[in-house]
Structures are given as structure tokens and as C-alpha cells.
Amino acid sequence: MKTYDLVVIGGGAGGLTAAVGAAQFDVSVALIEKERQPGGDCLHTGCVPSKALIAAAKDLHTARKAAAAYGLQLTDDASYKEAYDRVQAAKATIQEHDDADRLRDKGIDVYHGYGRFRDQHHIAISDDEVIYGKRIVIATGSRAAVPKIDGLKDVDYLTNEDVFDMTALPSSLIVIGAGPVGLELSQAFARLGSQVTVMVRGSKLLKREDADIASTLQDLLSRELNFRFHTDVTKIEAAAEGRKRVYAKQAGEEIVLEADAILIAAGRTPNTDGLDLSLAGVACDGEHIIVNKSLQTTVSHIYAVGDVLKAFPFTHAAGMEGKIVVANAVFGLRRKVSYTHVPWVTYTDPELFHLGMTEEEARREHGDSIGVYKVNLDQVDRFITDQETHGLVKIITDRRGAILGAHAVGRGAGDWMQEAVFAKQFRHKLGSLSQVVHPYPAHSEALMKASSQYWRQRLVRGWLPRLMKRYVKWFR
The missing domain is CATH 3.30.390.30 (FAD/NAD-linked reductase, C-terminal dimerisation domain)
Incomplete structure (x- = not known):
């Protein structure tokens, strides 16, 4: 059994920052990552592919506007394959920076598997492979939250984890959820040629934003998207020719919609359920890990960063947290995290x-x-x-x-x-x-x-x- 100064569970933005940062100071580091290549949700199913898709859709939208301004008209349907290829190319290019072999060249031992706590220091990667960490960082990220809707599990639906693998554009799309991810993808697919309907539970978009700002964006997006406000989805079932039928209540009235595809964009769930945190004595608030200002969990030598925390579920915040953990876990400092000056951007247009x-x-x-x-x-x-x-x-x-x-x-x-x-x-x-x-x-x-x-x-x-x-x- 190998012993490490630092074991990092999860190879996303926060985990990579902590692992690479610590390795630069000549401490022994192990990185456990469930995917064959590190990079996390941001690279594989989040920030990178979504921004590539948004850029492709924006190019097409701009071309149509420019043509119309000069009295021209684009009549052919756009090739979705071009957008798909751009997404895959962006992922492949950025993956080179996070390649497992490059991490090994930096002195990091990379393990492929799901890390589980055996106790406060021992991490099992498989039944017969266990490593020991003097200090440990939990950086396992999050996954798409799937709401409990009658019939949803019986139909094919999309989340951010598989929507970018879709090789053909659906002619119609229903999006359940109107947070940043839902709005970004809704607008992109609408610009690429889908008829998009967005189901919104509340009366307005983006309640975390300033009212004037959110209202301005809502007015602009309403020109491109069909919003259904005050809507609760009650049931989903298969329809003819592979389509999906959605039953909902809108302002108390029953409505029925059909589409070729359904995208679930109803928030995120932290990946903490498979870690056996109770065996290490790490406490949670619901599914999120509890940490102090120094990002220590209830076990002082175990730290947590990224989406497993409640604070700021953003890649750049996870990177900031990873830097703080390096200072605290490697050098024994007491640097404290602050989100006071951390911005975020919703990448609509x-x-x-x-x-x-x-x-x-x-x-x-x-x-x-x-x-x-x-x-x-x-x-x-x-x-x-x-x-x-x-x-x-x-x-x-x-x-x-x-x-x-x-x-x-x-x-x-x-x-x-x-x-x-x-x-x-x-x-x-x-x-x-x-x-x-x-x-x-x-x-x-x-x-x-x-x-x-x-x-x-x-x-x-x-x-x-x-x-x-x-x-x-x-x-x-």
C-alpha cells in the first residue's frame, strides 16, 4: 500500500489545481479520477462543450442577421455536424493540457476509479487497491439533478452529460429548467434550428440576479425562445415516432406538449453519495460537504473544494479553492476562502x-x-x-x-x-x-x-x- 502526502479525489478544476499545485512543491501526490482522462465536468460535459456550441450557434445567428441587413436570405438548413465537430475539437484541444500522462510527468500518480473512504486516511480505489493519504482533498464535482417526474425514467432524455454527444439536431426540444445551463443551451439549439420551449416553474427568470438585469435579459431571450412560466411538469410519456409527450400544469390549467427531445436542466447534485464519508467522519449538510473558512471538513486533514460545497458551483471558484487548499494542506497555513469578489457569467447572447x-x-x-x-x-x-x-x-x-x-x-x-x-x-x-x-x-x-x-x-x-x-x- 502506497502512502502519499496528499490524495486528491476527483480530477476537475479544483482537484487538478490542488494536485498540480502541491506537486510543484515536491510532495507526493495521488490523483483519483473516475474518467480515463482528467478534466472533470467542465471539460467533458460543461463549460468547454457548451461554449463551443454557443459559439457555433452565435456564428450562424450573426450570419443570418448580417445577410438580412444587406437584403440577402440564407435559405438552406444549417449543418448540425459542423457544430458537433467544433464541440469535439474544442474538448480534444483543451484535454491536452489535462492529459494523464502530462500529470504523471509532473510527478503525480494517477489512478482510474472511484475513491471511497475506508477510514480517515485510507482510500479504496478498488476492492484490492487501497492507498493512504496524510491529507486528502475531496473534489468529486457534481452531476445533473434529475427531478422526480412520473414516466421520465421510461423515456430517453438528455442532460448536459450526453447532450453534446447528440449527432443530429432535434427539430423540436422541450427544456425543463431555466437556470443558466438551461438558458444557454436553449438559445444555442434554437439558433441552430430547433423549435425550443422552456418550462419555467416561477414567474420570471434568474431570481438570483439583479431584478433590472434579469428583466432585461428575459425580454431579449423571449424574442428567440418560447417560455412557459408558472409551469409544473407532472408526467412524461413516449409518443409516436420516437417523440416525447409532456403533461404539465400551467397556472393551474392542464397542458400537453410534444417534442422530439427533452433536455433536463434542473440544477446540479454533488457527487458525494458514493464516497462513504461517514466512515471518515466527514459531515454533510444534505448532500453538500460542510467546511470551515479554511476549506477543512469536520476532519481537519480532509479538505473539500468545488461543487461538493454549497457556496459557488463554478469552475473558476473551484480553481480558487484549490489554490487555498495547497497553501493550507501543504504548508499548514490558515488561508481563508472568500467569495466576496468572485463574479459569474451566464453565457447567453x-x-x-x-x-x-x-x-x-x-x-x-x-x-x-x-x-x-x-x-x-x-x-x-x-x-x-x-x-x-x-x-x-x-x-x-x-x-x-x-x-x-x-x-x-x-x-x-x-x-x-x-x-x-x-x-x-x-x-x-x-x-x-x-x-x-x-x-x-x-x-x-x-x-x-x-x-x-x-x-x-x-x-x-x-x-x-x-x-x-x-x-x-x-x-x-
């Missing part, structure tokens, strides 16, 4: 960017002393020249001008809003962004205009106008 508090959250915590600064993208010259004026930037500050939240809907918002992340993280007030020289015309001018709003309000309401009034009165 236009994109939705989220950082920090929404206006509703800021008012609950700070009252009416907050500042709210909005800029519509039709006020920004670069978006006007691009003919991409649908969108909004919204910044929330405290009474001193410190950024509490930054939100946007707009083409490429995930890129040009990064300046707000820097400003917030390094405690620059919103007004400081107006003092940064931005090239003209640039998309980031939207953020600069919000900053200029802040200065204009300060000049009208702050100490300077009061001083000027006193000066004028004295001079007279």
Missing part, C-alpha cells in the same frame, strides 16, 4: 455578468444610503457602431462610493466588465474608474459612463458645491 450584491441585497444591508448607477448600452458609442445596443450596466455602491455590486447584460459583458472586479477586489471606489483612460470607442466605456455618473452626483450633492456656495456668498 447577450451575456449576463454578476458581481457582488444586487440592488435588493444592498438595500437590505445598507438601507437607502446606497448609490445606484445605470447606463443603457444605446448610450455607448461602440455598441451603437456594432448595432448591439440591447443591454444595461448597473453599479451599486455604498455611501462612500465603494462598489457593492456590478451587473450587466450586453454582448461580451463577461470580458469588458472585468475592470469592475479589479476595482472591487482592490478597494477602488467607483469614481476611480472615470480617471482611467479608455480607448475610444470601446465597450468598456459603458462602465466608465457609470463611474462618471457617480462623479456628477458627487459634484451636485457633495462638499464641493457647498463650498462653492459659501465662496460665492463671501465674494459678493
Whole structure:
């Protein structure tokens, strides 16, 4: 039985960051991964294939818009195989960075299998293969949550785990779930040629987002997608010619829909059920692992990162957590995790960017002393020249001008809003962004205009106008 300084269970973003980071400091590392190649959900069934599909769909949508603008018309159906090939090529290219042999070259022993705890230090990979870890990192990620719907298990349905293996485009698609994954894939398939219907339990989209931002995106997506709000799916059954029939209640009324395919996008479930955590004494809150600020579980030498935690189920958050675990598990430090400055992006077109508090959250915590600064993208010259004026930037500050939240809907918002992340993280007030020289015309001018709003309000309401009034009165 081999002994390691660090054993990492799971080869996704968080696990790879921890394993590679620790190996650089000449400690012995083992990585246990259930797939033949590491990379995790993000590479194989999540971020990478979805963004490749979104890019292919966006290219087609842009071509149609451009042709129409010049009086032309694209009449042929698009080849879905081209989009499929782009997805597979993106996965293959990025896989090279996470190849198991490259990890071995870095000094990491890679095991293929499902790690299970035998006790607080022993991990079984199979019945006859057990390794010992002085310290252990749980990074097993998550999988698609499948709701309990009568008849669902009796029909073929899609999740993010197999939708990218689909080699033919369904002519019609029902999507159950309207979170970020559901919206991104719904729009992509609609642009590629599917008739898409999205089943939404609530009255609006994206309740975690700022109300103004979510409303703006909902209005834009409603031009491309058929949303069924206030809808609960009650039953699914097979129909003729391989189609699926969906029974639901919409605002109390029974409805029946049919489609060629069904995509389940109803959230994620952490992969903790097969770890035998109880044998190690690791406590959970439901299916999520409980950790402290240093990412230690209830067993001090066992850490957890990524989707097995409740906090932030994003690849970039898992990478951040992996770095913290290296410092704590390898060097015995007590670095603490903070999600205060971690943004996220919903990769619809236009994109939705989220950082920090929404206006509703800021008012609950700070009252009416907050500042709210909005800029519509039709006020920004670069978006006007691009003919991409649908969108909004919204910044929330405290009474001193410190950024509490930054939100946007707009083409490429995930890129040009990064300046707000820097400003917030390094405690620059919103007004400081107006003092940064931005090239003209640039998309980031939207953020600069919000900053200029802040200065204009300060000049009208702050100490300077009061001083000027006193000066004028004295001079007279």
C-alpha cells in the first residue's frame, strides 16, 4: 500500500489545481479520477462543450442577421455536424493540457476509479487497491439533478452529460429548467434550428440576479425562445415516432406538449453519495460537504473544494479553492476562502455578468444610503457602431462610493466588465474608474459612463458645491 502526502479525489478544476499545485512543491501526490482522462465536468460535459456550441450557434445567428441587413436570405438548413465537430475539437484541444500522462510527468500518480473512504486516511480505489493519504482533498464535482417526474425514467432524455454527444439536431426540444445551463443551451439549439420551449416553474427568470438585469435579459431571450412560466411538469410519456409527450400544469390549467427531445436542466447534485464519508467522519449538510473558512471538513486533514460545497458551483471558484487548499494542506497555513469578489457569467447572447450584491441585497444591508448607477448600452458609442445596443450596466455602491455590486447584460459583458472586479477586489471606489483612460470607442466605456455618473452626483450633492456656495456668498 502506497502512502502519499496528499490524495486528491476527483480530477476537475479544483482537484487538478490542488494536485498540480502541491506537486510543484515536491510532495507526493495521488490523483483519483473516475474518467480515463482528467478534466472533470467542465471539460467533458460543461463549460468547454457548451461554449463551443454557443459559439457555433452565435456564428450562424450573426450570419443570418448580417445577410438580412444587406437584403440577402440564407435559405438552406444549417449543418448540425459542423457544430458537433467544433464541440469535439474544442474538448480534444483543451484535454491536452489535462492529459494523464502530462500529470504523471509532473510527478503525480494517477489512478482510474472511484475513491471511497475506508477510514480517515485510507482510500479504496478498488476492492484490492487501497492507498493512504496524510491529507486528502475531496473534489468529486457534481452531476445533473434529475427531478422526480412520473414516466421520465421510461423515456430517453438528455442532460448536459450526453447532450453534446447528440449527432443530429432535434427539430423540436422541450427544456425543463431555466437556470443558466438551461438558458444557454436553449438559445444555442434554437439558433441552430430547433423549435425550443422552456418550462419555467416561477414567474420570471434568474431570481438570483439583479431584478433590472434579469428583466432585461428575459425580454431579449423571449424574442428567440418560447417560455412557459408558472409551469409544473407532472408526467412524461413516449409518443409516436420516437417523440416525447409532456403533461404539465400551467397556472393551474392542464397542458400537453410534444417534442422530439427533452433536455433536463434542473440544477446540479454533488457527487458525494458514493464516497462513504461517514466512515471518515466527514459531515454533510444534505448532500453538500460542510467546511470551515479554511476549506477543512469536520476532519481537519480532509479538505473539500468545488461543487461538493454549497457556496459557488463554478469552475473558476473551484480553481480558487484549490489554490487555498495547497497553501493550507501543504504548508499548514490558515488561508481563508472568500467569495466576496468572485463574479459569474451566464453565457447567453447577450451575456449576463454578476458581481457582488444586487440592488435588493444592498438595500437590505445598507438601507437607502446606497448609490445606484445605470447606463443603457444605446448610450455607448461602440455598441451603437456594432448595432448591439440591447443591454444595461448597473453599479451599486455604498455611501462612500465603494462598489457593492456590478451587473450587466450586453454582448461580451463577461470580458469588458472585468475592470469592475479589479476595482472591487482592490478597494477602488467607483469614481476611480472615470480617471482611467479608455480607448475610444470601446465597450468598456459603458462602465466608465457609470463611474462618471457617480462623479456628477458627487459634484451636485457633495462638499464641493457647498463650498462653492459659501465662496460665492463671501465674494459678493
